[in-house]
Amino acid sequence: MKRILLLISLAFFLLGKPNAWAAHDNHPDTVKVGCYIISLHDFDFIEEQYTTRFWLWMLHDHPIDKPSDMIELPDAKEYKIDNMMMDSLNGKGWLQLKIKSVMKQAWNLQNFPFDEQTLKIKIENPEFMVQDLIFVPDTLGKSYDPALEVDGWKIKSFHIDTGRAHYNTAFGDNTQLKPESDYAQFVVNITIKRDAWGLFFKLFLGMYVAFAISYVSFFIDPSHAEPRFGLPVGGLFAAVGNKYVIDSYLPETSTLTIVDTLHGLTFVMIFVIIAFSALSLRQDDDGQQKLSNATDRLVAWIVGGIYLAVNVVSVLMAL
Known part of the structure; x- marks a missing residue:
């Protein structure tokens, strides 16, 4: 009987012993x-x-x-x-x-x-x-x-x-x-x-130079068709290359980043430059030199103003 009571007591002790x-x-x-x-x-x-x-x-x-x-x-x-x-x-x-x-x-x-x-x-x-x-x-x-x-x-x-x-x-x-x-x-x-400003200019300098090269075509006489179209096409390839270089340092994401926004804007503006260069060339071929020059000046102001404004707003919103 004592042995049974001892076993029961031991069982209760083991079962009731709390974790530390x-x-x-x-x-x-x-x-x-x-x-x-x-x-x-x-x-x-x-x-x-x-x-x-x-x-x-x-x-x-x-x-x-x-x-x-x-x-x-x-x-x-x-x-x-x-x-x-x-x-x-x-x-x-x-x-x-x-x-x-x-x-x-x-x-x-x-x-x-x-x-x-x-x-x-x-x-x-x-x-x-x-x-x-x-x-x-x-x-x-x-x-x-x-x-x-x-x-x-x-x-x-x-x-x-x-x-x-x-x-x-x-x-x-x-x-x-x-x-x-x-x-x-x-x-x-x-x-x-x-601390972004130094990195920003290092990454985007190529893109801005590509746009500037394309923009210079507005100041070339439409009769010189080869440089008039060659500069923006070269600028477009340079901007695309700059985009690929930046993307190689970043993971894939479905979010539209400031990198995508600014490069996308550059691609569109260079296309606009090429399109209006074709229009200016057509006007010059039709003997409308004054209208051709007026088109170049107007589009140059519009493209330059939009490009500068979107860049400034995008950067200020990101700060």
């Missing part, structure tokens, strides 16, 4: 999380990724068997923990990790090269749901190196936040009332703005 990180009295355990960004680099628009190195630390109440299991970066293509330290502070466990990660990034290229990007570094706890564990941000001190420089970019804003990552599945756990799961999430939000 389980919620007590329906209150989830709280883990304070902080970060310190060391670097942001290797921005790759074609592969849609960038690389970051940062310190991450956690203050917790319970021991951790395997610290690397405490975190997951769901948006990382790959990440590596370069350094790990564990200690105790004021009776709490302290875990510090140095992480290098290649992060996925959906670049917003609508206003390229005057674009502004928001980088999000998401860190989740993959073991315990929010009923058992939540994150709170450690906002004491700086969250990134004040000397941090991102080549070609300026850091516009930086803030950290915590929340929950929602999944519309219970991952096979049929004890859940709903096939849903929520896990603690720590998010680093970094907004960067490109």
Whole structure:
């Protein structure tokens, strides 16, 4: 009889023993999380990724068997923990990790090269749901190196936040009332703005020169048909080549970007130049030299004014 009672007691003990990180009295355990960004680099628009190195630390109440299991970066293509330290502070466990990660990034290229990007570094706890564990941000001190420089970019804003990552599945756990799961999430939000003017002129100088070459044809006598038509045709090929060069640095996108707008405008204006050159030549052949010259002057003012206005408006809207 004593042996039976002992076995029953042992069974109740094993079944009722709480997980070290389980919620007590329906209150989830709280883990304070902080970060310190060391670097942001290797921005790759074609592969849609960038690389970051940062310190991450956690203050917790319970021991951790395997610290690397405490975190997951769901948006990382790959990440590596370069350094790990564990200690105790004021009776709490302290875990510090140095992480290098290649992060996925959906670049917003609508206003390229005057674009502004928001980088999000998401860190989740993959073991315990929010009923058992939540994150709170450690906002004491700086969250990134004040000397941090991102080549070609300026850091516009930086803030950290915590929340929950929602999944519309219970991952096979049929004890859940709903096939849903929520896990603690720590998010680093970094907004960067490109220092764009130098890049803009480097990228678009070829396009503007191509248009200028085409525009010069308005000042050539229509009787000289070869240079009158040869210049805009050459300018058109130069503009198309410039467009292909820029596109080679960018991923494919269905969004109409400022690159598409300005190059499309250049193609249309060069076609207009060629079309009205043909009209001017026809008028000159018919002996209407004055009308031909008037056509050249009028169309030159219209084409130049429209081209300049659309360029200025497009750039100002992108800034």
